[in-house]
Amino acid sequence: MIFIENEGNTNPRLNLALEEYILRNFDPADDYLLFYINEPSIIIGRNQNTLEEINHQYVDENNIHVVRRISGGGAVYHDFGNLNFSFITNHDGKSLSNFKKFTAPVIKVLQSLGLNAELKGRNDIEVEEKKISGTAQFSTGKRMVSHGTLLLDTDLEEVVKALNVKMEKIVSKGHKSVRSRVANISEYLTQPLEIEEFRRLLLEGLYEESEPFERYHLSLKEWQEVHRLKEEKYDTWDWNYGRSPKFNIQRSKRFPIGELDLRIFVEKGHIQEFKIFGDFFGKEPLESLEKFFIGTRYEKEDISAILKNMDIKEYFGDISKDDLVELVYGADVVDSNL
Structure with missing residues (x-):
C-alpha cells in the first residue's frame, strides 16, 4: 500500500481530481491510500440531480x-x-459493493478509540444507530476506488441547512430528521481530538493492518495533470450540475438499493427524453441505458422489450426488471400531452 500525500490541499475540486487521476493513471500493480480534508462543500453522487439535492440559496x-x-x-x-x-485498488468483480471489506480496517481503528462502530445498511458506519461515516465505490475496468467520510467534528447544523434530504430517505432509516440520524465521532470520545491527530491515528492504525506503507509525493508534472483534470471537469457547471431534462412524467421509488427517480418526456406517445437520477450504486454509466428508451413507444410491452436482454444489475444493483418496468410505466400516469 502506498500512501499519497495531498500536500494539505482543501479544495474539494482539486482533491476529487487527484483521486480520479490516481485511479486512472497510477501503476495498477500497487494499491493506494489517500486522505483529504475539504473546505465547506456538498459532494454530489454521480447519478443525482444536483439542483434538487441542495438548498441553492443557502x-x-x-x-x-x-x-x-x-x-x-x-x-x-x-x-x-x-x-x-x-x-x-484492483477488483476481481467480487469487491464491488463489498463495503465490508474496505471499511473493516477503518472500523477496527475506530473501535480502538473506544467507539462501538459497525457497518450498517448499504454503506454506512454507525455508532449507537447513528451514522458517522458514509462510503461509496466506483470502478473502471480492473481498478476501483472505495472512499468514505469520517465525521469527527463536522458542523451538523450546516448539514441540515445546506442539503435538501428527502423525507423518504430519513424515514427508511428509522429517524425523524437528518440531525437525528447523524453524529460526530467526537461525541463518543473521552478526550477531545483535533482533526490532524485523528488523521495520524487513523493512518497508524491502517499501517498495522497492512504491509509497511510507502509515502509518495506527486511530481510537478503530475500535479499539473491533476490541475488540468480539475479545470476541464470538476470546475465545470456541466459536470457539477448538468442539464435538467424536460419532462412531463416523474416517477420515483425507494428500493433496498436506493432511490430511483425517473424524468421522462413523452410526446405523441413516444419517449423523447429519459433521465435517471438516484443515490444507488451501479457499475455501468446510466447514459448507455437511457439512450435505448429514446424514440420508444411509451407502452409497457415496448419498455419490457428494451430491458429483456439487459443485465440491469450492472446499472443499479439488485433490482428486478419487473420492478423497473413498473416504475417506468405505471397505471397512475396521466398527462394530456402524451
Missing part, C-alpha cells in the same frame, strides 16, 4: 462548494471537521 450565500464525484450514492456535506479516506 449554498450561494455561504460560498459552499458544490462538486459531483465519480461514485454513486447520496449527497454529503464536508467541512474541516470531516476526514475523507480513499482506497484505490
